[in-house]
Amino acid sequence: MSTDDQKHWTGSRIVGLQGQELPPPQKPRRRRWWLWVPLGLILLALTAFAGVVAYGWHLGNRHVDSQAEISVKDDKGKPVAPDKLAAANDKLRKKLAALAPKGQYVVIDTANNRVYLRDGDRTLREMVASCGSGNVLVDPVGGRTWTFDTPRGQFQVKSKVNNPVWIKPDWAFIEEGEPIPKDPRERADANVMGDYALGIGNGYFIHGTLYKRLLGRNVSHGCVRLGDEDLEFLFKTAVLGTKVIIY
């Protein structure tokens, strides 16, 4: 930088009466008070929202503690004494236990395609099965509809058949696109149900299958299919009247 340049620059500075250098005058500060307004509003809104949430929380949880005040009252409206309550609970447990199936019973899990032979709380045998496919068949001529679900609930073994013959219902022909025969003898098929069948009512059976590789999958028309060994075991174990629980 040249000496002339320095002089020119020095000339632009403010110099005091005695030659001392003074700081440049500061611009008056502008008060930005209006910036606090939205900030305050936001804070207010957040506080209000927190209040609403807290009130909602209170409403949602105010009944929780009151449940501890549950009591059982006798015929005269007086609370039952603890020892009597304990005795009543034991009696109810015994009544519940008395409703349980006596002896061995069959449990069928349609979701996992499993059949269990049980006695009380013990599982004696677990078997792989095929339960209903859940598919729907609509008769294009008559408009009839079938849903191929395995029924759920409590049933019992109503019949036991050696070398069962399947009397094919209408849907079996419709599904194959075949005409429904007029002669009932044409409905009989002796080769599809395996060596044994256990009837549980409403035309549903626990029987064998030709499609053993599909055991464990939901492929049946509502009946419960089992492999040969399991079927033979169940057939020989379950007596007429054995409870069958399906879920």
Next chain:
Amino acid sequence: MRLLATLLLTILFWVPAAAADDVAELAQTNRLLQAEFELAKSQKLYFIFDLQASEILYKVSGVTVARLPILSLRSWGRPADGIAYTLAKRTARKEPQREQIAIPDGREEEKPTPPPAPPKPGEPPKAPDLQALEIADMPTEYELQLDDGTLLSIRSTLPENASFQEKLRYYKDKYSWFISRSLISLSQHRQGSSYNEMRLTLPEREARMLYWSFQEGGRCLVHWP
């Protein structure tokens, strides 16, 4: 001396409080057993949401035929104890659909189905897809509305291979729980009713199993902790 007095006072106040808890527990058990006895007599399947033992029991005639573990529980409000509820409505984001069987025409030639693609190395072989409604088709996220309006929200744990969207929805759902439930409670309060919800997290397969088994019209009991 002062210590002895403190001990005596503590025992004096603590013993009646503990006795009251016992009575409340006995009373709760009594109501539940009475309600269960009525359900068991029907010989139909019923469910017990035992939140004390963190499990769901499938029962028929008082016998437990299956049990599902509850991994975690969140509850909002509290429905009445010892009442048998009926499942009024079951809703899922993606409801499973039944397939209609295609009837062969007889005139059409059957098209050969292509063989399934071999699994990629390191990937477990998939079970062949059948035309059937199976447990894998059941949802893992759904709502079960009981007849008194209580909502049972069923969720499953986030799978390891969850997509970004699934993760986002999972965490949004998880962390907005208190705010959204508070607002719903407030809105219900204005309409003169209360809002009760239980959110149960189950393992994936068990969540599907519950959807499969607990159908509309099914009965259940809730055993609160």
